[in-house]
Amino acid sequence: MNYLKLKDFNLRLSLAKKENSLLVNKFLFVNLLNSNKILSPKIIKYFLSLKKKNIFGTRIVNRCVITNSDKSTSSSTKISRKIFRDLLRIGIIPGHKKSV
Secondary structure, eight states: OHHHHHHHHHHHHHHHHHHHHHHHHHHHHHHHHHHSSOOHHHHHHHHHHHSSSSOOSSSOOOOTTTTTTTBOOOOTTTHHHHHHHHHHHTTTTOOOOOTO
């Protein structure tokens, strides 16, 4: 179980780095387009080729933060359904009714 947790953590770190680099490249490209300078076709081809690449080849599985299970995990709360019900019964999560 710890191996899967570590593997998932490392995967999320690497994908976050790739996402940040994509955002930086997009910011640079938009700023270059908005500037008054005339861009060479090589620069435009480079940024457009970055857009076409499928960088995210894997899918991140939503895992529960508490139990690290991948079954019936809510993507908004990152908690599995079983733990969510237990936390509702205790009263830790406010704003939800008993009928969950």
